[in-house]
Amino acid sequence: MSEANNYILTMEGIDMAFPGVQALENVDFTLKRGEIHCLMGENGAGKSTLIKVLTGVHKPDAGKMILDGKVIHTKSPLHAQSLGISTVYQEVNLCTNLTVAENIYIGREPRRLGSIDWVKMNINATNLLKRLLNVNIDVSKSLGTYTVAIQQMVAIARALDISDAKILILDEPTSSLDLQETKQLFMVMRKLKSDGVGIIFITHFISQVYEVSDRITVLRNGKLVGTFETKALSRFELISKMIGRTLADLDEMTNIKLKTSKRIQSEPVLEAKNFGRAGEIKPFDLELHAGEVVGLAGLLGSGRTETASILFGVDRPDTGSMIFNGKSVSDYSPLGSIKRGVALCPEDRKAEGIVDDLTVRENIILALQANNGWLQYLNLQDQYELADKYIKMLNIATPSADQPVKNLSGGNQQKVILARWLATNPQVLILDEPTRGIDVGTKAEIQKLVLELADEGKACLFISSELEEVLRTSHRIAVLREREKVAEFSGEIDEHKIMHTMAGSSE
């Protein structure tokens, strides 16, 4: 009995079906007061769906939800919020054309004499971001001008600031955050936990799970595997419970790396000289060679994404030149890059990646089709073959190639974008956070894939906020700091040295 009282939330026998997909099947979930509870599972396991059932985005086909001893039927996210359920959704659902401050206070703006007190709102927002997450930004600029990571933190700040929350839900809030920001977020979470708030935390970073959580619930294919005390479950057990088998050794990867590094061509495919754009990235030199993976490391705001954008021609350089296969480049545009054989898998999946109403098939062939031109329309059979090939290769969970991509889980959408760029069969592959939101098993597979692609003779630029991942996949690492390329490491790479270079501190 006392045990039951301890639960702030109980979900029982939740069923939820989408056309062709049983997303949740008889799932039970409990949340205690003052606990951090991790929800784990592969891409498409049903984690986000469970959250959306709780917050009233989806109406479950069956099941019961009890909040604080009372049965609830959440009708909408707004309704859930009024019941004390504060949520950061996986797909940041803020308005990019409003300012940061407006996004934080939308619907609850500070008022003076009946009208919105803009000055106070901006001050409050600045303080809130500073105090909670240690973020210093201009809150009067529109949200769209900031990177995904900042947008993510704004979404978190908004959720954290809602004062009378009983439950806080964070669906992959750390997917594009760096170590530092993640630490900061964990501090806030621990504080809320000690205030008695129940926190549901979804992540694909196993180490974060062990750092903050008290209990873990694992889902697989929409079914409950079980709920465990974090202390009593080893990482190995956790991963095998998630994927239903044991994870192949990562050792194999390091071997591939050794193998491929011998194949690096001496002539660069792509050579950027004194390449830069004012306000985005200071002029830099960079060479990409066939057979090689170059990692790009740097802290949040160091200019990683800007480097990728300018190399791909999203933004034009205002200084410097680029030589591709020995020829000087003049057409700086995405289409020009695609035609040369350059691909960019962008960081911001929602804004720059998926075309959400188009099907998985259409999303996969999009860039290839743009390259071929509108007249050479791939015939449907080839389209399906291509789509099915990548669905299989990247293990994309979808009922069919004709599913609108918006109906896929976040991680599977990411795989579709990756597939789009692989389908163009590029010579140079720029990957900006390609494993963002991707589950552990698939993540290792994608890293392996990148190394295999290099082995086949492609040049890869691998960008990730996760240093470990960069280290594991790269033959050479370029480090960025404050929008400037400050160093390059190759050979035996020392992790600590890179970390110090990133932070700009001496050893």
Place this chain on the structure above:
Amino acid sequence: MKKFKLNLSRNALSESKLLFPIIVLMLILLFDFIFIPGFFKIENRDGNLYGSVIDIMRNGSIVSLLAIGMTLVIATGGVDLSVGAVMAISASVAGILMNPSALKNEVFFVTDPTYTFQPLWVVILVPLIVAIICGIWNGMLVAFMRIQPMVATLILMIAGRGIAQLITNGLRVQITYRPFSLIGQGWFILPVSLYIVFVMLLITWAITRRTAIGMFIESVGINDRSSFFSGISEKNIKLMAYTFCGFCAGIAGLVACSNIKTSDANNIGLYTELDAILAVVIGGTSMAGGRFSLVASVIGALVMQAVTQTMYAVGVPAFALTAIKAVVVIIVILLFSDQVRNVIRGLGTQKNEV
């Protein structure tokens, strides 16, 4: 398991763009069948077919043509308010090419049905080229000058009629040239304008669905930034859509003036842009852009025409027509909105639970 099936059918219903406009059209025709005697009677005069249903299709051909072009524009996330004015321009150019007397400021009535100043192919080609130029103008403003579509096309909507007036020197130009009037008035078993709509629909469908253009248009309409990253030239796609829309308006203008045997710069195409936009919306294309269906838009145009014709048939006075039409349109669009659909869906699931 039963629930699962229900889910599927519900989804198929909301996915198919054709179903909704067809249902609405059926409902209106059912109303006509019950309340208007002889509505479905079709006469055969000298091998040509006549009747109310055929009238709906014939009178609806102008809005159908506009709706075809408008569909592409709306699918890119834009709108073209100038189609009515472009119709007037195209009609004026055609009129003056057949009967240039207006330019000399003399009102002189031609009565000879074989008289024309320029040969038929010039009379058809030149207005279409002018209409295409109008479309390019709109497209440039929207795609390259980044002016809001509503504002950009408003310019030509207002200026266009003035231009049409200038072309005809402010006069209504009589058209007597018989071969030209066949376009709007001719009959070959079915009205000639129906064949024009059909051919345009077929050509447009082939251009959009047998090439990658259709997918590119939808992609740009759904997410122009993602499309840009994928190498789709968002600007060229938009330019193309507006240009094509101008072309369609040009054809509609020819049909219209041929039908009334007059190039009336003041009245040709007046308010038709609204009918065309509504036809597209009824056809299920979102004003925000994205997925489109040309056939559904044409059925939407027929819905618009059927409503008008039914009003006339039941004796609604002309002055009340627009008001009642507005009410019907509101109901139709509400029925199709996501909000209402969700409510209906909600009712469905509640029943499920019991």
